[in-house]
Amino acid sequence: MTFDVDLFVIGGGSGGVRAARIAATHGAKVMLAEEYRMGGTCVIRGCVPKKLMVYASQYHEHFEDAAGFGWTVGPATFDWPTFLAAKDKEIGRLEGIYGANLVKAGVEIVAQRATVAGHNAVRLADGRTVNARTILIATGGRPSTDETLPGRELAISSNEVFHLPEQPKRIVIAGGGYIAVEFAGVFAGLGSEVTLVYRGSKILRGFDEDVRDHLTAEYQKKGIRLVMGEVFTGLKRTAGGIEVAFKNGHPPIEADQVLMAIGRKPNTAGLGLAEAGVTLGADGEVIVDEESRTSVPSIYAVGDVTDQVNLTPVAIREGHAFADTVFGGKRWTADHAIIPTAVFSEPEIGTVGLSEEQARLSGCALDIYKATFRPMKHTLSGRDTRMLMKLVVDGETDKVLGVHICGPDAGEMIQLAGIAVKMGATKADFDSTMAVHPTAAEELVTMRTPSARYPKGAAAA
Structure with missing residues (x-):
């Protein structure tokens, strides 16, 4: 069979864009189809605009807290249309960057819907059929709905x-x-x-x-x-x-x-995957092996559409690994173990590794270190809020199994703590690290007395 392209990517989100760009830099002829806007859920209607909304929402308390530090702030009001316009302008800028980077790498972008028409064929909404040596499904997910709910x-x-x-x-x-x-x-x-x-x-x-x-x-x-x-x-x-x-x-x-x-569901409806022989799970997720290959050898899938770990950095890592392995002669896989993550609540949550409950199920001996305290900023602001720091430690090996933070900048802290946990750091390694004072993060290296201790076997009780 003569192929029009080496790789056809369906979906212009984080995973698909990374895979397309890296494959193109390896010399592959790549075409990518996106039916909505380049950037996918994360950039267009997910992580990025949500984080901008989080920032906007924090100013209310910032204005109130300023009084405790001697500032006099006049009446503050929030204008929703002004914020939306600024947010949309930034999202548009990022969308342009995504497209420009693909074009710069030599990827051909098709701004229309594409479906799978066979093991090596993709059908575009305009009726064209593209023959591809390899097809990558990177269509992400969509919000779940309760179809039975009246109204x-x-x-x-x-x-x-x-x-x-x-x-x-x-x-x-x-x-x-x-x-x-x-x-x-x-x-x-x-x-x-x-x-x-x-x-x-x-x-x-x-x-x-x-x-x-x-x-x-x-x-x-x-x-x-x-x-x-x-x-x-x-x-x-x-x-x-x-x-x-x-x-x-x-x-x-x-x-x-x-x-x-x-919740969210994999976005596979009407893509023609089952008809092409691709195995799907109960919720429509694409079943893949560790190298992102589906049951059809020429078709791969990365990101939320596989419903493995639905986080943008995971999709990016999977897309990169796929492109390097298939087109770059450099075989590697995305490691789904010990993934740091953040919830941009107010206050933020940052977590990596095992929770106390997960660790206790293993039955190993555990030492739990926990501290709650008022963040230094609020000693003057007077705001009634507390911060939580927690370490879950293997009581026999001293290895830090989990780090959990709830408070300002928890997401920033957990990214760095995640490196230590991924490397297998022990509680002694944390203890021997000099504290940065005065910071909230220093609590991670100054907690000395366990708040709870479970001997081997008792932890699983």
Whole structure:
């Protein structure tokens, strides 16, 4: 068969763009199709605009805190349209950079939908068929929706939340994961009345229990109403907004907007993957091996579409590894073990490695080090907030198994702590590192007395 290109990438998000660019630098002839906007979820309607919203939401407290340091700040107001315009301008700039870098590398960009038409064929929306030696699926994910919920059309998802014409005075958010928790903090910081509804007993399932409890307490201090153990039974339009009804007895709540942030699903619908023989999982995820290869040898997949570790840096690493391995003669794979991550709540969460609960399941001896304290800034601001630092340590080997931080700049700190944990640092290594004073991060190297100790075998109890 004669091939039009060496690689055809479907999806212009972080993983697809990295794979296309690196493959092109290795000399491959590459074509990439993106039906929406270059940059994918992270750049266009995910990590980047969300972080800009987080920054915007923090100024409310900054203005209040300034008084404790002798500053007099006049009446402060927030203008939603001004912020949206600035945010959209920055997203447009980043989108342009993504496209320019691909073109510079020699990648041909096709601004339309593409589907798989065979083991080595891709069909474009304009009817053309492109024969490719290798196909990479990098279409990411999409917000999950409850199709059975009456009135679901009245709710928005994390796609639409970035483009609301006006800031909601009252918002109800369904979900307890990254997206729901982050937007709860954002809208509360911007002055909206926020209710967070989650079916579980605590937000942030899978995180360390102390972290979950700490953020819950901090959110309650901020006036965020947390409704746990509840789910929606229906939404209906009222004269004053949208009324949310609940299953387990909580009184109805009226809001201006309802955000459904109940998870994401792999974006594989209508791509022709199953018809081409690609094995999919129960939620439509593309099943791949450690080298990102699907059940069809010429078709690969990276990023959220595989539903392995749904984080932008993971998609980028997988895309790079794929391109180096297939086109660069340099075989390597993305390591999914010990991945640092952050939740841009307010306060932030940074975590890497095992939670205390995960470590206890192993049955090994454990030493737990934990400290909570008021950040130095707030000794003068007077704000009622606390910071949490926690280390999970193997009691026999002294190896640091997990680091968990909740407080200002936790994301920045956990990136650096992640290097130490990835290298296998011990508690003695932390202890022997000179503290940087005065900082919050110095607590990581000054905690000396365990707050809890579990002998071998007892930890799993």
